[in-house]
Amino acid sequence: MPNETVTHSILKANGLTLEWVEDEVVREVPLTIHYNGEEIATLLCSPSQTEELVYGFLLNEGFIRVPQDVQELRHDPSDHLVWVEGKPCNLQKELMSKRFVSACCGKSRASFCFANDVLMVTPLTSTYSIPLQEAYSYVQFLQSNSNLFDLTGGVHSGGVGYQGKVLQMSYDIGRHNVFDKLSGSAFNTGLNLENHVIFFSGRVSSEILLKVAKMKVPILIARGAPTDMALSQAAALNITVIGFAREQRLNIYTCPDRIIP
Structure with missing residues (x-):
């Protein structure tokens, strides 16, 4: 396994007190x-x-x-x-x-x-749906399995879920790379993502939404906010976008029929 962090000496301020400490910084x-x-x-x-x-x-x-x-x-x-x-x-x-x-x-x-x-994206036809509590379970898993973020604060993470089970996880300094890693892992294992969920630590831009569309994933759950362009694309491509997902709170922005109370 490669070294994911390096140690730096930093000057840390706590109020008016300055102290030299060793800090873990994520590698790029x-x-x-x-x-x-x-x-x-x-x-x-x-x-x-x-x-x-x-x-x-x-x-x-x-x-x-x-x-x-x-x-x-x-x-x-x-x-x-x-x-x-x-x-x-x-x-x-x-x-x-x-x-x-x-x-x-x-x-x-x-x-x-x-x-x-x-040329590579078309509207999804999936009718896959999940219980609301399942969406919360993925959020909780993400919060409980972000060790590198907890150590450095410098990475995004994401995963693939199906029927409440987490099948894959990835993390990276780049939001787009998280999705490429999930896509590549599914590609290598022969996993068809058409009836699965992706949960993600960041915000949803139009570029992230486009990644999801290429992966043919019908439901995206994110801790961060979506952009208006991402939501316009999601509506046109029949993708459910959930944002501001926390332990027992979330916003469903598009295609809400896939989320069952």
Whole structure:
């Protein structure tokens, strides 16, 4: 397992008292992905679940669709490089943009402004529903299983749930990377996410909503707030968005029929 944190000496203030202490800081590393010999992206990420992150990124960006599309994946942890050999990418070059993907949200991240994203999403047809108490149980699990966040305050976390059971978990400094890791883990294990729930520690932007749509997940539960664009997209794509989820409180913003009192 890679080291997830490093120790820094910091000057800590408590009122007017200053004290030098040792503090754990979360690590951030660049991960450059090459696909069929071509550099396609550099992700800033946590040094964990690297293979899942790469598979999820390639899946959500349209490079691969099934496990057979990948012939080889090589990872050099010392130089933070990944080489993937796979099927020729059928996406039109003029519709793609080589991008530098940062850990925070900004113009560097894919959104509907990239034509390939529009081509990859369609409204969901799932009628999957869950009891309200099940939604609360995922929130409680997230609160009780965030050790790295408790230690550093520097990561987001998320998971996949089904019928009250947590099937997968991931964490990362980047919100988008959490979803790619969940997607890549499901991809590797053959898990179909169409009738599952994703629960997540952050807020829901349009970019996060687009990730969920590509994963074909009908219900998203988030501790943070959604944006208006995310909700417009969720309504159009038939995705249930829940925000401000706490122990026994939450807001259902779109497609409320999937939540049973």
